[in-house]
Amino acid sequence: MKIVRDPAELEFPVRPVGFVPTMGAFHEGHLELMRTSARENDCTVVSLFVNPTQFAPHEDLSKYPRNESRDAEMAEAAGVDVLFAPTVDTIYPRRTTEVRVSGVSERFEGEVRPTHFAGVATVVLKLFNMVRPDRAYFGLKDLQQCAVVRRMVEDLNVPVELRFLETVRESDGLAMSSRNVYLSSEDRAIAPRLYQVLARLASTLRADPQVSVQSLVEDASAQLGREGFEVQYLALVDPQNMEPVAIFHPGCRWIIAAKLGNIRLIDNVPV
Numbered sequence: 299m300k301i302v303r304d305p306a307e308l309e310f311p312v313r314p315v316g317f318v319p320t321m322g323a324f325h326e327g328h329l330e331l332m333r334t335s336a337r338e339n340d341c342t343v344v345s346l347f348v349n350p351t352q353f354a355p356h357e358d359l360s361k362y363p364r365n366e367s368r369d370a371e372m373a374e375a376a377g378v379d380v381l382f383a384p385t386v387d388t389i390y391p392r393r394t395t396e397v398r399v400s401g402v403s404e405r406f407e408g409e410v411r412p413t414h415f416a417g418v419a420t421v422v423l424k425l426f427n428m429v430r431p432d433r434a435y436f437g438l439k440d441l442q443q444c445a446v447v448r449r450m451v452e453d454l455n456v457p458v459e460l461r462f463l464e465t466v467r468e469s470d471g472l473a474m475s476s477r478n479v480y481l482s483s484e485d486r487a488i489a490p491r492l493y494q495v496l497a498r499l500a501s502t503l504r505a506d507p508q509v510s511v512q513s514l515v516e517d518a519s520a521q522l523g524r525e526g527f528e529v530q531y532l533a534l535v536d537p538q539n540m541e542p543v544a545i546f547h548p549g550c551r552w553i554i555a556a557k558l559g560n561i562r563l564i565d566n567v568p569v
């Protein structure tokens with residue numbers, strides 16, 4: 299596996315090229331994206347870049363876990379050909395141009411983190427232009443990010459095929475996340491409740507598609523509140539446009555964001 303810092307060195311002798319953008323601190327969720335790309339393409343490129351523009355000033359940029367040598371070993375074992383690990387100055391010599399995707403960016407994560415998706419869309423487009431992949435791989439764990447990237451690719455005619463893969467979970471159901479290591483042992487023990495509640499909401503709605511979504515949301519939020527979560531949003535949405543839906547419709551998903559202590563967890567499940 300080659301480690302590249304300079305985008306000018308991103309030349310690939312074989313195609314198709316699959317691309318997995320990441321911020322490092324790899325876990326099975328990242329590795330599954332890499333292995334899928336390695337199976338589906340002749341060359342797999344992973345970017346490792348903790349993107350400052352998607353963090354608000356009060357967020358955890360400086361505390362974000364970083365360990366490039368461990369990540370490089372894991373990526374190589376997952377079949378990655380090129381690890382692109384640029385510096386902040388390489389990616390952002392200036393910050394004069396920004397990509398903003400209206401509509402899909404605005405609700406849910408966009409309300410809690412108003413500048414987040416402009417940072418995501420801008421860095422993803424810059425990385426696409428540097429790597430020029432045939433396919434790019436994203437995790438549905440970050441459902442709204444998938445919607446934002448999909449809309450940007452459509453709106454700006456970016457020549458890439460997008461692949462979205464289902465969330466990889468710990469054995470107790472907790473969605474894998476680089477931030478899980480910061481949960482206290484007490485909070486780690488209750489964190490899987492988030493997924494259990496989502497899974498129950500999905501089965502309730504499947505069993506009775508006419509049930510009141512509003513009352514399901516109120517009951518589940520109150521229950522999670524009693525268990526120690528601070529629920530920021532819980533909703534049934536259409537993942538194409540991230541609009542709330544009032545009753546079941548094909549493809550809809552339950553989404554949630556909740557704080558446990560200082561740690562913010564997000565998750566979602568299909569119905």
Ligand code: AMP
Nearest residue numbers: 320321322327436437439440465466474
């Ligand atoms: P990150 O490094 O957190 O920016 O994530 C890089 C990519 O991995 C994104 O496309 C995420 O959606 C994806 N990802 C993160 N956690 C998981 C997970 N538990 N399962 C599947 N994909 C994930």
